[in-house]
Amino acid sequence: MGSVTFGQVFALARMAATRHPEGERDGIMAVIRALFALPFVVVLPLWALIFAQGAAVTAVFPVGLLMSGGMLLVVLRRWPQDGSTAWEDRPSGLSFRAALAEMGQPRLAARVLALGAVNAAATIYIAIVSLVMVADVGRSVADVALYVGLVAGLEVPFMLALPRLTRGMDRTLLILTGAALYAVHVALLPSLAGSALVWLLVLPAAVGGAITLTVPIAYLQDLLADRPGAGASLMALQRLAGDVVAALCFALGTLLAGYGLVAMLGVVVSITGAGLLWWADRRR
Template sequence: MSAIRLCLTDPALRAAGLVMTLQGAVACSFAPYLSTLAVNSFGFGDHGYAVLLALFSIASVSAAVIGGIRADQTAKRRRITLVAVLALALGTLLMTAAPGPWIFALTVALLIPISSITFGQVFALARLAATRYPPENRDGIMAVIRALFAFPFIVVLPLWSLVFAAGAPVTTVFPAGLLLAFAMLLGVCRLWPRDGAPLWEDRPSGRTFHAALAEMARPRIAARVIALGAVFSASTVYMAIVSLIMTPAVARGTADVALYVGLVAGLEVPFMLLIPGLTRSIPRTRLIFVGALLYSLHVALLPVLAGTAFVWLLVLPAAVGGAVTLTVPIAYLQDLLADRPGAGASLMALQRLAGDVIAASCFALGTALSGYGMVALLGVAASMAGAAALWAADHLPGVAARRRA
């Protein structure tokens, strides 16, 4: 509750929370439907969507890493965040004014990925603001900010369910995204602390771009990022297949997709707020392993139960597992580069890249071998392998000793 109070009363944390909430609204409007837009609306097919997903991931992580390092070099985090939000506004504007396959590809493979810089910069801002409070509040603050990203799923996705049930085309998400992008621009311009404001110490790092990259590529850091990426891949696989599995063939449709994803994300919020208490008594890697196990159960059974009423029971393990695997890695990654909030936030993008590339490989291989059920199983296998590797790195004596060395 103290973390919630701080996020409501501290102007910088309040700005971070508002921008993160709006970004969550954008994400829940796009993420469940990008696969069906690519495959069904714009004719890219399964393999074409896998290519778009890979391009999206590469562009997203490149933008986030460059933006994070540049933010540390210059300490001009507000300006960099504005550029990211402008890219989102441009992409949604183009898709609203002139929707088509090539505009869709440009938006998905370049403009929306550039906007992902915002996610890392919000957490960088929150980490800087949290330095003014006792250290025990930090995990709670990060959990609240992450929960605010998930909160719109409770409201926005049920609304999309009603909109699609009324017969609106899936492309309606783009004009809605344009309105949200303008709201984000207003929030950053009016509420985000100005660069150079003496609220906390945020000096330029003085590191060259090459030196910053070399530090992020150290084996003890890169191995953990890849392992966490494998854990995250199950979430990307889920988002990629949920709208393709819930089809009229199993008496489902876009309205069911919106309701299901909204229930999962909505239930994640209260569990995310419980995370700080758990991290005080349970090692982070052990929590991540248990969370990955629960989330994998949900992903593995989704293709099996999609056409039955039992599918709605899966929202509980999905929410508990998702709350852990989406929240606990944030502080874990930030601690790997504790004195550089921008680069530390970029590690989340690298984790996402690793996860998305693994998920894209699972999607391409699974659809080639069998179908969406195989995609789910491959994603589950990758996620559990990553969770086991991360746990071993922190808990097996020989591995942990080599990591410290």
């Protein structure tokens, strides 16, 4: 449900952005994506302080339940009703089967899978960060929360600056660059977890994450530019593909070696996906 709702928020934003010049639309998407990262700046450092005081990790679950209930109330009261918006929302006229067949076209499916592979590195990072920053290397749950909070917090200004700094640049080349930067962070995290140098990794993580989390949104929506809702559905498929790829990397890596191999497999898959995407679109 979270993935579906996440995509539909950007579908609504895409339709609302049609009232603005085309050159500004990527910037609008980047600002909205940055707003999703902003709570990490506040929430995770707060949890770091709470855990440092001895609170149980499971305390996040009842708090999360209360916050989710509040979000549900906001959605029920404020979600735009059909026909009440200031932009045009034309139905596709396709049946459910036809819509699925459209998304299964090789042109779309291959690109969604490639972007899913890119996204797998971020999924692996979230999976292993609490497994490598452990007491055996002098780390604690508070360090994990602080690290993740710093990465997400630094992503926000980079996300906001990205549209202006990269205007006119090829999106697939940007994604490849972002994947390479993020790979530095993921590949070195297991080996540097117990070192003070680990805190330097937040910079390539933030820059690479800002690119790989924002640029694919506009890229996917442009694959079905005349249908924002369907374009947003591709985002959910991308996340699903990324989760599946990350799970396979995790299973294989832990079976053969450990979390270091998991990270390296994620890095290889991510850069390969970004490279294939750039190669596929090199003449577009």
